[in-house]
Amino acid sequence: MDWEIFFDIHKDLPRQGSGRDEYTQKAFEMIPKIKNPKILDIGCGPGLQTIKLAKLSDGEIIGIDIHQPYIDQLEKNVKKHSLNQRVKTINKSMFDMDFQEGHFDIIWAEGSIFIIGFEQGLKDWKKFIKPNGYLAVHEMTWIKNNPPKEIYDYWQQVYPAISTIDKNLKIIDKCGYKILGHFALPEDAWWEFYYDPLQNRLKDMKVKYMNNPEGLELIAEEEKEIDLFIKYNKWYGSVFYVMQKKS
Numbered sequence: 430m431d432w433e434i435f436f437d438i439h440k441d442l443p444r445q446g447s448g449r450d451e452y453t454q455k456a457f458e459m460i461p462k463i464k465n466p467k468i469l470d471i472g473c474g475p476g477l478q479t480i481k482l483a484k485l486s487d488g489e490i491i492g493i494d495i496h497q498p499y500i501d502q503l504e505k506n507v508k509k510h511s512l513n514q515r516v517k518t519i520n521k522s523m524f525d526m527d528f529q530e531g532h533f534d535i536i537w538a539e540g541s542i543f544i545i546g547f548e549q550g551l552k553d554w555k556k557f558i559k560p561n562g563y564l565a566v567h568e569m570t571w572i573k574n575n576p577p578k579e580i581y582d583y584w585q586q587v588y589p590a591i592s593t594i595d596k597n598l599k600i601i602d603k604c605g606y607k608i609l610g611h612f613a614l615p616e617d618a619w620w621e622f623y624y625d626p627l628q629n630r631l632k633d634m635k636v637k638y639m640n641n642p643e644g645l646e647l648i649a650e651e652e653k654e655i656d657l658f659i660k661y662n663k664w665y666g667s668v669f670y671v672m673q674k675k676s
C-alpha cells in the first residue's frame with residue numbers, strides 16, 4: 430500500500446469510515462447518564478463523533494490518532510464549535526497508550542478497533558476504564574449467515590478477522606464486559622459522510638494519477654469496496670457494541 434497516495438485520496442473527507450451523529454447518539458444513550466464523564470475516543474480521525482460526544486455530554490473528551498492531518502481537521506472543528514475547553518487531541522497510537530489506569534468513564538472507538546483486533550482491544554483497553562465504566566465500538570461484522578462467495582472471499586482477503594455478532598458477543602462476555610446493546614449501522618451511515626465524498630474524490634484522483642499505476646490500483650480497490658458494498662451490504666456492515674466493564 431502506498432500510504433502517501435492513500436492519504437491523498439482520503440484527505441479532508443468528513444469521516445474516514447461509516448457513521449452518523451444520530452448513531453453515535455443512539456449508542457451513547459445506551460449508557461446511563463454520567464456527570465462530567467472522562468471519555469477517550471481512540472482512532473478519532475477527523476472526529477465528527479468526537480464533537481458529537483462533546484455535545485451529548487458535559488464531559489472531557491480526548492481524541493487520539495496517529496495521522497496528524499486528521500487531528501488538525503478535528504482541531505479546526507473543535508475551535509469552530511468552541512469546545513477547546515473540553516476536547517483535547519493527542520497524536521498517539523492505540524498500541525502505545527500510557528494513560529492512568531481506571532481513568533476513563535467511557536472509551537469510544539468508531540471503526541478503529543480492527544487495527545488492534547476486536548478481542549485484543551477489549552482486553553488491552555479495559556485497564557484504562559473505571560470499574561463499571563463503559564466501552565462503545567463499532568466493528569465490521571457479518572450480519573447475515575452464509576454470505577455469497579464473492580463477498581466472503583473479499584473479506585477473507587482484506588480483513589480475515591471479520592466475525593459474526595454472536596461470536597463478538599461471546600468475546601465481550603469472555604473479556605469481562607456486560608453487553609448493554611448492539612445494532613448494525615444502517616446503510617445511510619455509509620453514504621453521506623464517507624462513500625459519497627469518497628466517490629467524488631476518486632473521480633478527481635483518476636485524473637491526477639492517470640499515469641501512476643499504483644495510484645490507479647488503489648483507486649480501483651476503493652471503487653471495488655464501494656461496488657461490493659452496494660451489492661452485498663445486507664450481509665455485512667459496521668455493528669455498534671455498547672458494553673459495561675464488569676468490575
Ligand SMILES: C[S@@+](CC[C@H](N)C(=O)[O-])C[C@H]1O[C@@H](n2cnc3c(N)ncnc32)[C@H](O)[C@@H]1O
Nearest residue numbers: 444445446472473474494495496522523539540
Ligand atoms: C476507519 S478510520 C475511523 C476514523 C474515525 N473514528 C471516523 O469514524 O471517522 C480509522 C482511524 O484509526 C486511525 N489509526 C490507525 N492506526 C492507529 C493507531 N495505531 N492508533 C490510533 N489510531 C490509529 C487512522 O488514522 C484513522 O483515523
